[in-house]
Amino acid sequence: MTHSDRHLASQSSSDAAPELASESARRVTLRGPAELADALPYLLGYHPDDSIVVIAVHGEHGRFGGRVRLGIPAVPGEWPEAARQVAVCLLAGCEEADRPTGAVVYLCQDARAGEDAAAVPVRLRPLAQELRAACGALDMPVFEALCLSGGRFWSFCCEDPRCCPPEGNELEPPGSSPMAAAATYAGIRVQGTLKELAARLAPLAPHRVPLQEQALDAAAADLLPRMLDVSAKEVVRTRTLEIAARLLDRFSSAPIPAGRGPSEADLSDDARLSEAEAASLIVGLQDRITRDRAAEWMEEEDAQPALRLWRALGRRCVGAFTEYAAAPLTLAGWVSWSTGDETNARVALSAALEADPECVFARLLHSACNSGLDPEPLRGTLRGQRAAHGGRPEACRGAGSGADPEA
Structure with missing residues (x-):
């Protein structure tokens, strides 16, 4: 029996964790490695791949708290520093009055080409040891460390082949566990793998890059000097928001068909976007005030069309303009x-910070989202800002490429 069995499994369902947010504050007890392995995608909202995930454990009943995810470094020589950073970040993200009493570690990676699945935990064991040592050095003992690969799991903390055989154990069938039932009850759904979610924000296919990069070059040459000109920048802001409003109307009038x-x-x-339209809007959004005005399209009938537009713009930031993706991806987040x-x-804000690690708006939103804060105070501020300047600008029909393209 592993340490996690002793620490997490013996609690009654009224006391144990993790705790899923719902109207009834329903709680679930996780008993042993199998249920811990099954719980991970429900805790994150997606299936992590090529990932280190470390979750803080609090109190005598093993309540789950904050979590940190990091891609597994490809070079093993980087593992000690990665482990140290993960442990430090996990501790830093917890309030001083609620210091973790331990942690649970997950290493998620599929087998490489030609590699047997059972070789994955063997290859990753040194990384698990680094994480256990790094967390232990900060007085956060690792109660369980698991490897998830190819629909199976292995425990790095249990050496008993009767319960943790070398070939691993199969994960529970999807939807069959107590955690799955609690997640369904709470309205939590698993949205695919991390790679699938991130792919929605990835740059355009290579054959489309040259035309888009040419359009971005032209837009930057035209707009950036005027954005730096005190006498002209307000005109650029207005024009950018007019283009955004027109495109928002276009996306609103063409909902994604079911299925x-x-x-x-x-x-x-x-x-639905021409290269010129996308380029003008991407460059215009590099202005902080313009970007903050665009953030007002955040709820009700504007939210989904705006999300689709910001994602599409993020995909258009190609070539020398990849850093420009921070603005639309932050808006998407x-x-x-x-x-x-x-x-x-979290996926969009992480992508924004990859594009521009110095993007303050993305950093603040990422921190707030990861801390479980309520977005309503910011929504209230943006509603007031929108009311102060009279609401959404009118769509500008003459901007960009003119007629709406057919989808």
């Missing part, structure tokens, strides 16, 4: 968080 998958829906949205989709919010 379309994410990739098909994204291709349809990509077809904000709309997702504002509408209750914390999973996609």
